[in-house]
Amino acid sequence: MKFFLRVGFIAMMSLAGASLVGAAAVDDLLAQYRTQSGGTFNTEEGKAAWNRLIPDSKTGEERSCAGCHGSDLRRTGKHLQTGKPIDPMAPSVNAKRLTDPKFVEKWFKRNCQWTLGRECSPKEKGMFLTFIQNQ
Ligand code: HEC
Numbered sequence: 001m002k003f004f005l006r007v008g009f010i011a012m013m014s015l016a017g018a019s020l021v022g023a024a025a026v027d028d029l030l031a032q033y034r035t036q037s038g039g040t041f042n043t044e045e046g047k048a049a050w051n052r053l054i055p056d057s058k059t060g061e062e063r064s065c066a067g068c069h070g071s072d073l074r075r076t077g078k079h080l081q082t083g084k085p086i087d088p089m090a091p092s093v094n095a096k097r098l099t100d101p102k103f104v105e106k107w108f109k110r111n112c113q114w115t116l117g118r119e120c121s122p123k124e125k126g127m128f129l130t131f132i133q134n135q
Contacts, residue, residue, distance in 0.1 A: 025099050025100060025104075026098045026099075026104075026129060029098075029125075029129060030126060030129055030130065032122075033123070033125050036122035037121065037123035037126060039123060039126075041123070041126040041129070042127065042130070043127075043130050043131050045127050045131075046127035046128050046130050046132075049124065049127055049131075050064070050065045050066055050069075050071075050128065050131055051065075051066045051071055052064055056117065063080070063114065063115045063116075064115060065111065065128070067080045068086060068111075069086060069089050073088060073089040073090040073132060074088050074090040074092065074093045090132070091132070097132070098129065098132060098133060104129070108120055108125055108128070112124070112125075
């Protein structure tokens with residue numbers, strides 16, 4: 001019994017540790033974007049940009065972040081091209097979100113390129129993160 005209690009305790013502490021690391025990761029990224037853009041980030045602006053439809057320069061097809069991730073970030077999204085489900089983006093229902101700065105940066109790069117036809121500026125990334133973080 002003592003053994004199980006101890007294992008349970010260690011498991012609990014490492015979970016708590018992981019979520020702390022996760023929160024720190026977003027804050028570090030936000031601090032970095034703030035320094036680069038010299039501004040603060042507004043959740044409402046992030047939300048508007050998330051849902052804004054941008055016509056693709058070649059096909060005219062309208063794209064947005066919500067196109068794959070949905071407007072309600074607590075729900076499962078659906079990839080526009082492959083139809084595959086995408087786990088909810090909201091950290092409130094998906095604890096893995098925004099915990100790995102490299103993963104976030106990698107997907108910002110791909111998704112901004114695909115959705116907007118260019119990379120996102122530090123200000124845009126800050127806005128998106130602030131919006132996602134609060135979901
Ligand atoms: C064509 C579909 C698609 C579009 C459009 C799209 N994404 Fe994504 N996004 C994905 C996929 C696929 C992943 C990686 C799989 C996963 O994390 O579930 C992902 C992951 C992410 C992540 C990583 C989050 C984390 O920590 O787990 C962020 C941040 C993100 N997207 C932001 C955006 C933003 C901002 C936009 C709009 C500029 C956008 N996405 C548009 C498909 C898309």
